[in-house]
Amino acid sequence: MAYKPFDLSGKTVLVTGGNGGIGLGMADAVAAAGADVVIWGTNAGKNDAAAATLKAHGGRVMTAKVDVSSQAAVQAGMADAVAKMGRIDAVFANAGIGNSARSFVDITPEQYRQVLAVNLDGVFFTLQEACRHMQARAVKGDPGGSLIVVASLAGIEGAARNEHYAATKGAVISIMKGVAVEYARYGIRANAILPGWIATDMTAGAQAAPQFAEKVIPRVPMRRWGQPEDFGGIAVYLSSNASAFHTGDTFLIDGGYAVF
Numbered sequence: 001m002a003y004k005p006f007d008l009s010g011k012t013v014l015v016t017g018g019n020g021g022i023g024l025g026m027a028d029a030v031a032a033a034g035a036d037v038v039i040w041g042t043n044a045g046k047n048d049a050a051a052a053t054l055k056a057h058g059g060r061v062m063t064a065k066v067d068v069s070s071q072a073a074v075q076a077g078m079a080d081a082v083a084k085m086g087r088i089d090a091v092f093a094n095a096g097i098g099n100s101a102r103s104f105v106d107i108t109p110e111q112y113r114q115v116l117a118v119n120l121d122g123v124f125f126t127l128q129e130a131c132r133h134m135q136a137r138a139v140k141g142d143p144g145g146s147l148i149v150v151a152s153l154a155g156i157e158g159a160a161r162n163e164h165y166a167a168t169k170g171a172v173i174s175i176m177k178g179v180a181v182e183y184a185r186y187g188i189r190a191n192a193i194l195p196g197w198i199a200t201d202m203t204a205g206a207q208a209a210p211q212f213a214e215k216v217i218p219r220v221p222m223r224r225w226g227q228p229e230d231f232g233g234i235a236v237y238l239s240s241n242a243s244a245f246h247t248g249d250t251f252l253i254d255g256g257y258a259v260f
Contacts, residue, residue, distance in 0.1 A: 005242035009034035012060075012085045013239050014078075016068055016126055017095030019046035021200035022150060025228025026092055026235035027054060033236045036060040038081045038088070040095065042067055060085065068095045068122030078129035087137065090239040091130040093123040093172070094150040098202050100161045112164045119168035123149055127179055127190075134188050143187030148238050149176045153196045153254050169194075173250060180248035189247035191238055196254020198226040222255030 013030045017023040019041035031037050031054045039054070039061070041047045047063035054061045062084055066077035082088060096119045101107040127147055134145035154162055155169030173192050180190040197220060199207055206212045207225065217225060234251055237243050252258055 003242075005244075006236055006240050007034055008236065008239055011089040011239060012036045012038065012081075012087055013090045013092070014038040014040065014081060014088050014130075015092040015094055016040045016066070016122070018092070019043060019050040019063070021202065022195060022198060022228050022231050023092065023094040024050050024053070025231045026094070028057075029229070029232025029235050030090075030239050031057040031059055031061070032232075033240070034059065035089075035239060036085060037062070038085060039063045040066040040068065040077060068093075068126055069117035071121075071125045074122070074125040074129055078126075078133060082133055088130065088133055089144070090146040090148065091126065092148045092150060092235065093126040093130075094148075095122050095126075096150065096152075096168075096202075098162070098165050100165070103161055104163050107161075107164050115164045116168055119165065120171050123172045124175060127175065131179065131183055131188065135183065135186050138186035138188070144244075145186075145188040146238050146243065147176070147179060147183075147188065147190040148235075149173065149190070149192040151176075151192045151194050151250070153194050153252065153258060155194060156250075156252075157258065176250075177248055184247060187244075189243065189245075191243075191247060192250045193231065193234060193238075194250055194252045194254070195231070196220070196226055196252070196257045198228070198230075200228065219260055220255040220257045221260050224255065226253065226255055 013035045015027045018027040018039040036059045067073045149172045152169040154166040159166035176190045176192045
């Protein structure tokens with residue numbers, strides 16, 4: 001007999017930036033586990049392709065073009081998702097961008113602000129609206145909910161030439177911890193996932209660089225790039241009742257890179 005707490009039937013999961021990379025890897029896993037899924041992304045074509053993949057699992061799928069750096073867009077997107085899906089049980093604040101520079105002093109104000117707008121403001125706005133919805137539901141006698149921030153190994157290591165990106169990832173871990181403490185009384189839990197070197201569009205440049213393959217990936221004890229599907233298991237766990245008493249934690253998924 002299957003371990004029932006991992007069954008996501010009847011739950012609705014929202015994934016920002018869920019039309020590709022790690023986001024789609026997580027969305028596909030929760031859909032396969034029985035959840036209905038809401039995808040937010042700014043590329044309509046990628047949203048449609050992701051929806052086609054997810055619908056193969058048989059559940060309901062909703063996509064929306066939402067710019068998470070806009071508070072108004074996030075508020076409207078959350079209201080629309082709740083109205084159409086009935087409820088949101090888990091939210092993965094996953095949308096993010098990166099733009100490294102030659103050195104710390106070469107990071108321009110424009111690069112800095114662009115990364116903060118999506119990676120920090122976007123997570124802040126997304127968690128705020130998710131908390132409003134879940135708290136309101138709890139007050140009416142239906143407590144519970146799971147909030148997951150997708151941060152990065154960069155948030156806890158020295159990320160040379162990526163200080164602005166690392167700053168956003170460290171910041172969202174701190175936001176997660178505060179939310180975990182403040183909203184636990186409503187049965188709402190909050191956790192963070194910290195990916196290491198993962199093969200996605202964001203890391204395409206590094207994947208194509210011979211020196212990266214020669215000097216960095218061999219330092220990963222698993223001896224390979226991480227893949228989006230490597231995040232399916234943790235996504236199902238954090239969306240499910242199996243993690244009902246697990247909050248305020250960080251999950252480092254990096255093939256052992258940080259400890260080697």
